Amino acid sequence: MTAELTARGFWIAAVIIAIGKDVVIAAAKVKRLIASIER
Structure with a gap:
């Protein structure tokens, strides 16, 4: 039982x-996409 719960x-x-x-x-x-759009 304990082993089952651990698994x-x-x-x-x-x-x-x-x-x-x-x-x-x-x-x-x-974030990268937003940064590229802001540029």
């Missing part, structure tokens, strides 16, 4: 980290 928590954390990375990359692209 599930690990996968949830991995998914959150993956989504977080995508969000950070997308935000960086948007």
